Amino acid sequence: MNLKIALLPGDGIGPEVVNAAVEVMKIAAEKFNTTLTLNEYLVGGCSYDKFGTPLTEETLSACYDSDAVLLGAVGGTKWENLSQNLKPEAALLKLRKALGLYNNIRPAKVYSALLSSSTLKPEVLEGTDIIILRELTGDVYFGEPRGYDDEKGWNTMIYYREEVVRMARYAFELAMTRDKRVVSVDKANVLDCSQFWRKIVHEIHKDYPEVTLSDMYVDNAAMQIVRNPKQFDIILTQNLFGDILSDIAAMITGSLGMLPSASLGSKYALYEPVHGSAPDIAGQGKANPLATISSVAMMFYHSFKMYKAAELIEAAISKTLDSGYRTADIYSPGSVLVSTAQMRDAVIDNFNKIYDEQVVGETAHQ
Ligand SMILES: NC(=O)c1ccc[n+]([C@@H]2O[C@H](COP(=O)([O-])OP(=O)(O)OC[C@H]3O[C@@H](n4cnc5c(N)ncnc54)[C@H](O)[C@@H]3O)[C@@H](O)[C@H]2O)c1
Structure with missing residues (x-):
């Protein structure tokens, strides 16, 4: 080859x-x-x-x-x-x-030799093996209109159906090869765009009845990743939230x-x-x-x-x-x-x- x-x-x-x-x-x-x-x-x-x-x-x-x-x-x-x-x-x-x-795709898994390198307790980390699936071409990073002037700054959080569908499908397919668990992270309590994300993820989930799907708000997810990372197998999330959560998950690996x-x-x-x-x-x-x-x-x-x-x-x-x-x-x-x-x-x-x-x-x- x-x-x-x-x-x-x-x-x-x-x-x-x-x-x-x-x-x-x-x-x-x-x-x-x-x-x-x-x-x-x-x-x-x-x-x-x-x-x-x-x-x-x-x-x-x-x-x-x-x-x-x-x-x-x-x-x-x-x-x-x-x-x-x-x-x-x-x-x-x-x-x-x-x-x-x-x-x-951002895996965050613990190498046993590095259990003591993290600021988190070894017993909290041991056995952690998470994959964060971050949507990468939508959300506020690309949404229009965007800009700022002297009085205000603005960006647009937007997702199209197809963008959510292909990510959700990938997450569920991957889950079938792992522990069959997906946590979809959003901010649906405040953001319309996240409500849409959640609706589509659940629609696609119907094709994967063997996979357990749960939803989590991003603020809670940030806390749960450091509190008890082992609870997660696959985290599926929007571009902005994935950006931040994957850096938090860096603490699992120590660096x-x-x-x-x-x-x-x-x-x-x-x-x-x-x-x-x-x-x-x-x-x-x-x-x-x-x-x-x-x-x-x-x-x-x-x-x-x-x-x-x-x-x-x-x-x-x-x-x-x-x-x-x-x-x-x-x-x-x-x-x-x-x-x-x-x-x-x-x-x-x-x-x-x-x-x-x-x-x-x-x-x-x-
Ligand atoms: N994908 C990218 O290219 C990317 C991602 C993040 C930040 N940036 C850019 O990088 C620049 C620095 O950003 P920052 O300081 O916020 O983040 P950073 O990731 O560069 O560094 C954060 C901290 O982690 C340490 N670190 C990072 N990678 C390391 C490695 N491989 N080995 C040892 N230590 C490591 C650094 O020394 C620093 O203390 C900025 O211009 C930022 O915009 C680029």
Whole structure:
């Protein structure tokens, strides 16, 4: 198999974590007889500096022309005062819209080795394995009219039937492969748009009688995620609420540096860590690359259907954490403090070991 991947490292720690993840990607592809064509493009602040826009036509066409896109992060204080449509973050919204990436999948699961890294109690976290499904191309981020003047600012929260239907279907289909539980999060007690969301989700639910569906207001959901995260299996939610809830869920894993994501559309797919460009640690070799490496595992799983490769990457991450390796964001006394590059090398080493044990070992037994 030959796969073409567009790499969009972006700003701040983006290039550091993407470089690390690409090395893992190359090893995994090689082991599973896959050839990769990797091409790098500018996005975000670095693109603005060179071309005067955070997203060029060249970068966008490269994404259209690839089997998958891996993005690092964009943004930084340098570009904070630009107008809204020139800011680095505008590139993300444009990419999502242009590629039709409506379904953002954000798993938040606890690695047992990191139980003590979170500020939450280990007994509250143990066994947590949530998937947050965030609708990504609707809601206040894209609704028109929008704007501000000297006297007021305004955005429009809007959802169309089809946008809710496809998300609800995905949630229920996914639930059928897991614990058959979906919590739909909205703010239907105040917002008409959320009442509509809830109505459609329940309509679609009728096709999936085996799945248990419950509704929760977003303010309560924020509290419940930190109070008792194990109660959740799949959380299905609107764009705005998903944005906030998935950062809250970052506390389950101990660090934003641990959270991967996939954004899927009907034709294209983009994978990226949930965190931003972390200007405070950029260029210091301190960034945790595991969220991006885990995003590569999601790419192998969702885009390439290379399930074993995805499983081995995840297993290599777990084994690396079990051996006590920690970047600064997840460090605790008694563990081994490592740089971005050292963490990458440890994951690659463990990937090779697990591959030899599981894949080569199994073949030898046959
Ligand atoms: N998808 C994206 O590209 C994206 C997402 C969020 C924020 N941003 C942008 O990033 C910039 C910084 O935003 P912010 O500070 O609010 O959020 P951030 O995620 O960049 O950083 C928040 C905190 O988490 C730490 N952190 C984040 N990722 C880490 C990693 N991999 N390893 C270790 N520590 C990590 C940072 O050091 C910082 O202390 C802003 O310009 C923002 O707009 C971009």
